[in-house]
Amino acid sequence: MSGRMVIKGGRVIDPANGTDAVLDVLVAEGVVHEIAPDLSSENAEVVDAAGCIVAPGFVDLHTHLREPGFEHKGTIATETAAALRGGFTTVCAMPNTEPPPDSGPVVAALLEQIERDAHVRVYPIGCVSAGRRGKELAAIQELTDAGCVALSDDGNPVGDGQLMRHGLELASAAGLPISEHSDDPALNGGGSINEGRISERLGLHGQPAAAEVSAVARNVALAEATGAHLHIAHISTERAVAIIADAKQRGVPVTCEVTPSHLFLTEDAVFGPGPEPAYDTNARINPPLRTEDDRRALVAGLESGVIDAIATDHAPHALEDKLCEFEHAAPGISCLETALPTVMELVHRGELSMARAVEALTSAPARCFGLDVKTPGTGSISMGASRDVVVFDPAATVTIEPAAFVSKGKNTPLAGMELRGRPVAVVLDGRLMKEATVTG
Amino acid sequence: MTSQQPTGDMTGLPPENTWRRKDLLNTDTLTHQEVELVLETAEAMREVRGRPMNKVATLRGTTVVTLFYEQSTRTRASFEMAGKALGADVINISASGSSVEKGESLIDTVRTLESIGADLVVMRHPEAGAPYLAARHTSASIINGGDGQHAHPTQALLDLFTMRSHIGDVTGKRVVIVGDIRHSRVARSNAWLLMAQGAEVVLCGPRTLLPRTTPGAHEGSGCEMTTDLDAALKGADVVMALRMQKERQQAGLIPSLREYARGYQLNDERVARAKAGALVMHPGPMNAGVEVTTSVANSAVSVIEEQVTNGVAVRMALLYLMSAGGRR
Numbered sequence: 001m002s003g004r005m006v007i008k009g010g011r012v013i014d015p016a017n018g019t020d021a022v023l024d025v026l027v028a029e030g031v032v033h034e035i036a037p038d039l040s041s042e043n044a045e046v047v048d049a050a051g052c053i054v055a056p057g058f059v060d061l062h063t064h065l066r067e068p069g070f071e072h073k074g075t076i077a078t079e080t081a082a083a084l085r086g087g088f089t090t091v092c093a094m095p096n097t098e099p100p101p102d103s104g105p106v107v108a109a110l111l112e113q114i115e116r117d118a119h120v121r122v123y124p125i126g127c128v129s130a131g132r133r134g135k136e137l138a139a140i141q142e143l144t145d146a147g148c149v150a151l152s153d154d155g156n157p158v159g160d161g162q163l164m165r166h167g168l169e170l171a172s173a174a175g176l177p178i179s180e181h182s183d184d185p186a187l188n189g190g191g192s193i194n195e196g197r198i199s200e201r202l203g204l205h206g207q208p209a210a211a212e213v214s215a216v217a218r219n220v221a222l223a224e225a226t227g228a229h230l231h232i233a234h235i236s237t238e239r240a241v242a243i244i245a246d247a248k249q250r251g252v253p254v255t256c257e258v259t260p261s262h263l264f265l266t267e268d269a270v271f272g273p274g275p276e277p278a279y280d281t282n283a284r285i286n287p288p289l290r291t292e293d294d295r296r297a298l299v300a301g302l303e304s305g306v307i308d309a310i311a312t313d314h315a316p317h318a319l320e321d322k323l324c325e326f327e328h329a330a331p332g333i334s335c336l337e338t339a340l341p342t343v344m345e346l347v348h349r350g351e352l353s354m355a356r357a358v359e360a361l362t363s364a365p366a367r368c369f370g371l372d373v374k375t376p377g378t379g380s381i382s383m384g385a386s387r388d389v390v391v392f393d394p395a396a397t398v399t400i401e402p403a404a405f406v407s408k409g410k411n412t413p414l415a416g417m418e419l420r421g422r423p424v425a426v427v428l429d430g431r432l433m434k435e436a437t438v439t440g
Numbered sequence: 441m442t443s444q445q446p447t448g449d450m451t452g453l454p455p456e457n458t459w460r461r462k463d464l465l466n467t468d469t470l471t472h473q474e475v476e477l478v479l480e481t482a483e484a485m486r487e488v489r490g491r492p493m494n495k496v497a498t499l500r501g502t503t504v505v506t507l508f509y510e511q512s513t514r515t516r517a518s519f520e521m522a523g524k525a526l527g528a529d530v531i532n533i534s535a536s537g538s539s540v541e542k543g544e545s546l547i548d549t550v551r552t553l554e555s556i557g558a559d560l561v562v563m564r565h566p567e568a569g570a571p572y573l574a575a576r577h578t579s580a581s582i583i584n585g586g587d588g589q590h591a592h593p594t595q596a597l598l599d600l601f602t603m604r605s606h607i608g609d610v611t612g613k614r615v616v617i618v619g620d621i622r623h624s625r626v627a628r629s630n631a632w633l634l635m636a637q638g639a640e641v642v643l644c645g646p647r648t649l650l651p652r653t654t655p656g657a658h659e660g661s662g663c664e665m666t667t668d669l670d671a672a673l674k675g676a677d678v679v680m681a682l683r684m685q686k687e688r689q690q691a692g693l694i695p696s697l698r699e700y701a702r703g704y705q706l707n708d709e710r711v712a713r714a715k716a717g718a719l720v721m722h723p724g725p726m727n728a729g730v731e732v733t734t735s736v737a738n739s740a741v742s743v744i745e746e747q748v749t750n751g752v753a754v755r756m757a758l759l760y761l762m763s764a765g766g767r768r
Contacts, residue, residue: 195652196652196653197653200651200652200653200654201468202568202569202590203568203569203587203588203589203590203591203625203628204568204569204588204589204590205589206652275469276465276469276572277569277572278572279568279569279572279573320545323545323547324545324546324547324573325546325565325567325569325570325573326567326568326569326573327567327568327588328567
């Protein structure tokens with residue numbers, strides 16, 4: 001192993017180090033060795049990056065690997081292979097598994113499985129509460145010591161404000177953020193779609209924006225009261241962006257993420273493109289796709305930095321989980337392999353800058369969960385430290401074909417769409433991962 | 441009669457069966473021509489139903505399945521009667537006591553019915569959109585007999601048919617629908633159909649039972665929504681009351697049925713605010729004494745029972761138009 005490799009002629013965008021220029025990158029002995037113009041490629045493998053962007057390997061704060069417990073939807077092996085193909089070299093595994101990682105031994109067993117099967121770096125996210133039941137706190141210090149990088153009850157918002165407050169205090173003491181799916185379950189009424197024009201047209205139970213907004217407000221208030229780092233998972237509403245903007249301005253330790261799906265799609269995706277409603281279960285996601293006003297506010301919030309990171313909320317499901325009545329369908333979108341072209345499409349449309357797009361996929365998420373401290377060089381292209389690099393062609397046309405996904409989850413509302421942006425090479429741990437190259 | 445001469449014993453049928461849809465899922469995308477075709481055919485069916493020998497053999501060899509995932513009396517019986525009046529074989533399947541209880545998926549169920557030989561499947565399902573899913577996965581024709589809170593197109597068509605036979609063209613007519621609009625597939629399908637017909641539709645009920653956005657089928661379309669029934673009734677040509685469920689009180693949507701009745705019950709005094717002779721309608725099942733008084737339900741302007749009778753004729757029309765026998 002450990003040959004020398006030169007990534008030649010690409011536009012290196014490394015927000016963490018303020019780099020944006022056409023440069024060569026020399027990788028040797030497992031790390032980025034040199035970044036300079038016209039490096040010699042003597043005794044080195046050459047990766048032709050002309051016309052491409054050379055960026056740090058992407059970092060995902062919100063990935064559902066499904067293992068253990070739901071291997072029919074995805075496994076650590078299949079979903080991390082999908083990550084690699086999508087340009088992600090680091091993913092954080094959400095804890096809605098069976099068993100859920102709510103104690104040290106469960107995390108230890110999970111890490112063993114990751115060590116054996118994973119194709120990219122995987123960090124576990126532990127539970128906030130025992131069994132994700134929202135009644136008693138999980139073993140927070142034990143989870144921290146076992147290697148968790150954040151805590152979350154994932155799709156079960158911590159309903160009890162007092163429990164959340166105590167959880168934030170203990171997590172803060174342990175040095176971990178809580179990543180909270182901010183939602184008021186009573187108010188959202190089990191709705192399967194945004195409450196509004198489309199839910200009314202389709203006769204579906206809607207989730208009002210207020211269910212997210214009020215929960216974000218509560219959680220921000222608790223972060224302010226405790227001084228603990230709160231990370232808001234996948235925000236979806238215009239008002240939530242405003243609350244977070246206000247919180248950040250006042251110095252509340254809050255970060256947040258948005259999914260490519262919420263940046264790119266609206267509730268109309270459930271209806272579909274035709275004159276007759278499609279009731280597209282692949283567009284069912286939680287929180288639901290919202291309105292065009294919300295979508296624009298999310299893109300603007302991402303551009304301005306109010307929203308720190310893009311996180312996929314990659315949620316693979318088996319065919320039968322989606323091939324059913326809309327309100328029976330499992331929520332979630334298989335996203336790792338479409339995240340880049342979705343985000344690049346926003347860049348091509350002029351809605352999002354390339355620099356912010358790359359930052360929100362790399363250094364920003366790495367900082368949210370302190371991953372650049374856990375593994376120095378994560379989310380950046382730092383000489384002597386970084387080991388993961390992605391080379392992508394931002395203009396290459398891709399047709400989204402779920403059948404060709406590496407992920408077990410073929411569930412995407414983007415099927416058949418022509419988007420632009422494709423990873424052409426991924427360097428992981430200083431090695432060129434040929435299998436990552438996406439063809440077609 | 442045989443299916444080779446399907447229309448020989450019916451008079452007044454439209455000269456040509458121009459129905460081309462495989463399925464009838466809602467009223468929101470029906471064209472004027474399609475609506476006219478159904479209503480004109482229903483006229484002929486009503487004539488058949490009025491005869492002493494009120495059955496024909498037009499759909500002999502056609503199999504109609506009623507597949508009901510929810511309880512129903514009138515819709516199911518109405519479709520069964522409609523199928524039998526046309527000579528079709530009718531099979532009734534309820535979710536309880538069937539393979540559905542054993543966990544069979546909707547798609548597998550409709551495919552099984554297709555394999556058995558179902559030509560038309562009338563479906564009622566508690567989930568909005570379920571008939572759309574079924575329709576995509578079978579070559580049998582699907583008729584939506586009510587899906588969740590979404591749509592109940594045959595009810596809307598029979599309501600329009602009933603209105604037309606009393607007040608003629610509904611263009612410009614004021615139709616007030618009162619009750620639990622938010623949870624009502626009947627209200628939605630009626631609103632869509634009546635708006636497309638040019639009627640002035642008013643949806644009325646307590647604020648918690650009105651939709652949060654107007655159920656306009658298209659951008660820019662919509663209808664009036666109000667909580668003031670007395671004002672809404674002024675100049676009304678038709679008043680339709682919806683069934684008020686006790687569950688809405690338990691869910692905290694209304695304080696009590698008594699308070700509901702106080703503001704929204706159709707009584708003689710209220711009906712008098714509408715135009716003289718305005719029709720009183722109700723899709724059933726009716727809670728007499730809650731959403732409508734017994735006196736109003738039995739009054740001369742009430743067409744509630746006629747709606748049920750017309751339901752059979754309209755459903756006969758649809759089965760006829762949609763079946764292979766009708767399409768030939």
